[in-house]
Amino acid sequence: MRILALFLALLPGPAFAAAPVDGYKVVATYPHSTDSYTEGFLYLNGQFYEGTGLNGHSAVLAIDPATGQPTQRRDLPQQYFGEGIVDWGSNLYEWTWNEHTCFVYDRFSLRLLKQFAYTGEGWGMTRTAREIITSDGSSTLRFRDPNTFAETRHVVVRDGRQSIDRLNELEFIHGEIYANVWHTDRIARISPADGHVIAWIDLTGLLPEGQRGNAEAVLNGIAYDAQHDRLFVTGKQWPSVFEIKIVPHRP
DSSP states (O other), rough: OOHHHHHHHSSSSSSGGGOOOOEEEEEEEEOOTOOEEEEEEEEEEEEEEEEEESSTTTTEEEETTTTOOOOEEEEEETTTTTTEEEEEEEEEEEEESSSSEEEEEETTOOOOEEEOSSSSSSOOOEEOOOOEEOOOOOSEEEOTTTTTOOOOEEEEOOOOTTEEOOOOEEEEEETTTEEEETTTTTTEEOOTTBBBBBEEOOOHHHHGGGGOSSTTTTTEEEEEEEETTEEEEEEEEOOOEEEEEOOOOOO
């Protein structure tokens, strides 16, 4: 073990250096329902789409950002714990935590079209132009065929030598995967090629502890408006959605 430790210590530093930590500034705030246990979050065509969790409270909603009120809603049957959502063409996917079921809806009517089955837990979802990317609470991100939901490849997320687990809600922005890390106030910016953490966004203080209703009211929700280059974040049962700008780390 000592020989291995010495070998690792002699490896070139930059390949194993910890990623820089960026800050943020708040640009605007929008209302958000404290009834929404946010598991999936995205922005498309002027609306937020949100997937919520908890048995008996899980739903997928289209929401007017100005009012925080749903313009459409589809509730899941009580046995399902809703998790991440992602748009794919004219469809919207929503998967579940432990029920191994992914629902595919018509995005405009929220009419159920079909279902997929999978193994393991469901946490977050996002997409590239060709693949769906999912998290399952581990350090592994899985890439899936949108037509079958079958895994095509995966990457293990690491910051230097340290694997990063509890990856939760996801968003694909400028060729990078943004991932909430459950029960932290940080977002990891991840390379889809090899899983290394490019940088962190530290959102400490965004919503003070005193404004969080319970210990599970954690940061979890990233949405991106590609047309106007706007980044939104929220959390489970938070009273607000925050539009933020990243403040780069200064060495």
